[in-house]
Amino acid sequence: MTTDDAADADATAHSSAWFAAGDTESTGDRIRSGSADAPADWPTLAVESGFAVDEAEYYGKLREATVEAARAAVDERERADDRQLLHAVRAMDDAERVANELAERVAEWAGTLFPDAGTGVEGCRDIAERDPDGPAEERVVSLASRVADLDRESDDLEAFIESRAPVAAPNLAALAGPVLAARLISLAGGLEALAKKPSGTLQVLGAEDALFAHLRGHGSSPKHGVIYTHEYVRGTRPEDRGSASRALAGKLTIAARIDHYSGDYRPELEAELDERMRTIRARAGDTAAGGDGGGSE
Template sequence: MNEESVSDSGWFRGVDPGDRTDARDAIEHGTAADPAAWPDRAVESGFVEDRERYYEVLHDVTTAIARTQVREREGTDVQRIIHCVRAMDDVERVANELAERVSAWAGTSFDDPGTGIEYARQIADETTADSEDRREVLDARLGSLAARVRALDDEGQALRETIERVTPEVAPNVSMLAGPVLAARLIALAGGLETLAKKPSGTVQLLGAEDALFAHLSGRASAPKHGIIYVHEYVSGTVPEHRGTAARALAGKLTIAARIDHYSGDRRPELQTELDERIARIRERGS
């Protein structure tokens, strides 16, 4: 179907209204040089009996196209990694919040209550539900809540292990430079490996610092020097006055790594060597 025929007759030219496959192909791959009264032309050509039917067919076909595209996109390993790292963050956040609740609750029943997930695990291991005494029943509910924390913590660790195993297969160079978990977070923040590969290094440097950047643009704060890549040892472990430079160096190599991962998939160990040497020179300035 060429541009001239589409422009003259519309996407429905030669398409059976009941054949959704042909209709989808015509809409997905067809083009038109200029807008036109397509509903009226569809009726005139005999494709449909009226405008209402035209919009029904168009709605059904475009909805099917959208569903297919979303399914294909969500079915990629990259999208699974994004869901996995976001799920891990959700699980860890909820586990920590519930662990705080367990600690506060435990303070009403036990002397010197601890804090954190490890203490919740201890409560879950030590509390039983075999009593009808009011206090012990309440303590049993505390133990049940602590057990939920333990289960969430276990799930978070399992998700982390999955990320550490799968991300290097999908983005080997970014994982090599950033570590699998940070690599997955960068991919998630960018919205995908392809999107990350297309971003300039300055944007990669500030991924995760959007609120700070907005505050700066609004005149309420100084410009951020780094986003989530701060957790990388090459940034956080560099003296403050040189962290911005270290962040730029890391972001630059990560950008190159993302492009290689997306467009070729080749492993480039020299990227790590080059980054190591660059960070070493930066740190020498602060010594």
């Protein structure tokens, strides 16, 4: 290497150094977005450029910059659409669960005060509309109002999920439906994590207890997890649900990967899944025809 080449390489290293941040770019941003063609003696370059007085100060500033970069990355990740779906579906489930639990308490308590008190969340809505007479009725009416509020919040969260899932995961939402798509993302821990899972794992998401029991030798292997709520699994005859679950899980896995890595909507996935399910469900007709034929001979 000539002297001029060495000088050019040194200048390039200085310009690409993480501490050579511009006026509008912090050192943390530089660490997240910067790159270098080759390694360099960064501590020496930092001292020569006046960024640090010695190597110890350089590493101190490097630590501060990397912590800043990590915090920014975490904040950005937590604000991502799939993380918002994760929190929303968990909050929806919590609101529904707590509303139902409190509704049981309200029904038991209200039954001692109002002879015509109803049960469940619907009964709480009716009780919440009453004018209380005395401290006990006031508390029951107040508690029933909280149940009604939680039920409305659950509905609002579901509406939020239905509007956001097609944005965060268009293909997954189209195949699974917005709420099931959000549940799968939640169970996996995010869209990226879901996209990296094999279809066999996606197929049993939500059935972890049954799966672990099977691995311990205490039960049969589960054929499906939360995807059972999909019409293509729930609406298929029991003997074909294993095939239906595998077909659905396979397409959902492809959809999750497309959503994470490219984000473009692929309508052909729905057509392919529909065709596969028609084939699986046609077995019922073939079996019936075979049985009729055998019985007539």
